[in-house]
Amino acid sequence: MDASILLIGGDDFLSTLLDRVHNLLNCAVEVASNPGEAVPLIQAQQPDLIILEENQLGSLKLCCEIKEQAKLAWIYCILIETPAQVLDEPWLDYIWDLESKTIALEGGADAYLRLPLERTDGKPLSPEILAKQDQLLRSQILVGLRTVKNHRELMRTNDILSAIALSDPLTELNNRRALDWELPRQIQNARTRSEVLSLVMLDVDYFKRINDLYGHPVGDRALQLVSSRLRHNLRFRDTLFRYGGEEFVIILSNTDQKEALLVARRLCRLIGEQPFDIDSGLELNITISAGTATLDAKDDARGSSLLKRADRNLLRAKSSGRNRVVGSIDALQDMDSE
Template identity: 50%
Template sequence: MIKNKAKNISILVFGKNNFIATLPDQIRYTTTFSVEVIDNLNQAMSRIQMTPPDIIFVQASLDGSMKLCSWLKKQTKLSWIYCILFEDRLQQLTDRNKYGWQRELEMSAAALKQGADAYIWYLIEEKTDHTLAELTANHGLILAQLTVGLRKAQKYQDLIRTNDILSAIALADSLTELNNRRALARHLPRQIKTARTQKTSLSLIILDIDHFKKVNDTHGHLVGDRVLQLLCQRLQHNLRSQDTPFRYGGEEFVILLANTTDDEALSVARRLNRLVSDEPFALSNKLTINITISLGTACLQAEDDDQGESLLYRADQCLLQAKTAGRNRVINSNYLSSNVSRLKAVSS
């Protein structure tokens, strides 16, 4: 019996009905994993690309079988798929019987070189009426190779889960549990591409805590860290479903606002500004701290680069302007642009 601890293991069989009928019952009638049968090369390739199986059985006598093995070997992103080639071609079986083990080794090596991970010989036996032939094979060998394939699939799934965990750790800020700057560098270009493809708006907010150094100098860095955590919790609880916050560095944060216009971004920023300034942060029964934040907003423009550097720059300039103007306020790029234009008009 095959013991399969992996979840969602799938087998794609590239073969005809007479081939399927000879497979062990543990494969044909299993509920442990899914089995799909295809006998067309183009359909098989399309299926593998769309939904890659974990294991592939290939009937060598079927048109396109060796091409499928060779193609699969060239797909570096699919290298984890375990391909088992079942040799049922009459000429190869005849040569094997005629020339012995040396010829068998040569043909096995050639098949493995073409892309198969395992090579199983099928025998042709005549029925009693000497008119029909049926395919037979060592079921124990088939099940043994299947077990190898299942182990490989399990290891691949474990590797994917491990990589997902490591990626999540690498893209998360350990103090605030928000996405970090590295995550923003990945996420922002994707958001820009989506916005331009779907012709929707995209805005962002850059904010930081006013006079945060004074908090650290007065109360210590542990209190400062706790203030950052409480601020992030308050922001997260008051963001919309399409808003994604990031810790940009130190006491500075970025919030991506999907499907949000410049005016809507300004409204979101003003609301967050009030939520922070209107209610002090209670760190303990004896310590309550009042903090404020300054915010800059900007909306994606046609001339912005695909990586989002110019968009971030405009928002950052607005944040600097908000701090220069007295802190605890919001400046957006339209306001900043109109002021620059007005100053240029006055000076001229």
Template identity: 50%
Template sequence: MNMKILVFGSYDFIKKLPDQIHESATDNLVAITDFHQAVAQIQTASPDVIFVQASLNGSIELCGWLKEQTQLSCIHCILVEDRPHQLVQRSENGWEWDLDMTTAALHQGADAYIWQVQTEETATHHLMLGQLTVGLRKAQKYRDLLEKNHILSAIALADSLTDLNNRRALEWELPRQITKARNQNIPMSLLILDVDYFKRVNDQYGHLVGDRLLQLLCTRLRHNLRSQDTPFRYGGEEFVVLLAHTTGEEALIVGERLKRIVGEQPFGINSKLTIDITISLGVASLENDDDEQGMSLLHRADQCLLAAKKSGRNRVMGWHHLSPSPTLEAVS
């Protein structure tokens, strides 16, 4: 594992660090001596371990800032004491005072507190390398935890039958897409589609055939969507597709193409059974007064889907503001 090491200290301070620390760093160690620059660096590229020179202005402040950042709790902060007056106090007051200083440093945000004493250079280097190992283990455990959480999140947000994102994933992704569209002032649309007369398939052939048909349908849809389109299984035989960078007119074209590629070729369930199906689709585009969660946007698309089914199915219905009151536009 590569070790990302940041040093908040002078060039001379870096030179005194053990050679093994220089060898462990992913990149060459760079001396950062400004508090705000250090914070910016940490936020841009989070390190695994930070060595902090105690005599540098802002050193204790940096340790305290790190302690307050919950998302940066994996960073191992090592405060290296090199202040001359503190070194004198240590030699005069003994181990009890040393223990009090260590307790204070840990309370202020450091994960480790090491004395940089020239007469004890070998011991100091051993302590630094020991803490480097602790930081390495801490970083590895954090990476392992992130990977496990990522796997669990993927399982929780995936539909087990179709491998598409599920409704829970849609509830997380739709607000994010809406925020992005508004911040970047770009269009966004979505469509809801439903398999026409799907209950007849289950009643005639059984639910296993129905499940296989949904799997084949999702495979065909996924292979015919654009790179910016994100499909979700909304429930049963109903699906939602988020259409980023897409106007209402473009969304109707996408819907019409999906309707065509589903209806033009039967689905081969096995070597003896093929089934013809059609789909109905409702399309809506993001408007200024839509809520941030996307409920009103979903509702409009759902109303269009209902209208498409009532008007004969195998149709695409879009919502357009052609007048002060909304009207429905159908594509058959």
């Protein structure tokens, strides 16, 4: 079975449970002598299931702490009590079991088992009773592993759905929804680290003419090829998004105004200098226009004002002849000359 289990307890508990678990299931089993020793193992290895000795100090607290951490809360915690004997009166033993189970479950454990080691008279438990205990232990472990498996499958499904929701199906780039999520995060990082941040907003020139002359399938193919050329000519730290239609946005981390202009002009040249081979009988010469903007202290945390400045500069580039870049520096110079 492809699963991992961590046993936490004293020497007697570990020696007893380790053999029993190995005999019941073919799993990878790690051990820790106390909750403090277990914490770094849990953080690093994230086992599927944890079995803790109930009467060890800190066991229930560890269960609670695991459940309070989103990245660990899926780990299944079984608290096991191994009293030396059952109580003299069966009804007292039953009440004790109910009270202990209630405390364990309310305290953060997913399951509680009480597995006495011997009879009231001090004699060993019969093989039949031990076999029933092992059946119960195995069943509880399997319940935990099924729960963890279902959680992981759900997380994988959510990851796939999130990837689909944040991806543009035509170009396979991040889409506008992804930009709405990523830009505020990068703005916060830039301000926390006192770094610069810039945007490039670009647009395929006369794209409507391509659709009108050759049809939408050719337009779609042109967008795919433009996207690919842009993606393969960006720096490692740059993030490209399809903003909508024939518009794209690039987040340039740790990039100031002058560097943003250089990046955008280089991309402009790379798009315009070589025709795009749409199919064996059609080549298109395509150019782009771009506007850049750099984060300043007055920009809002979501990046709306930063995007607006980049868009405004893109419109200036298009109105001044297309196939060119206008940045914040250029826009300021234009305003001064006016």
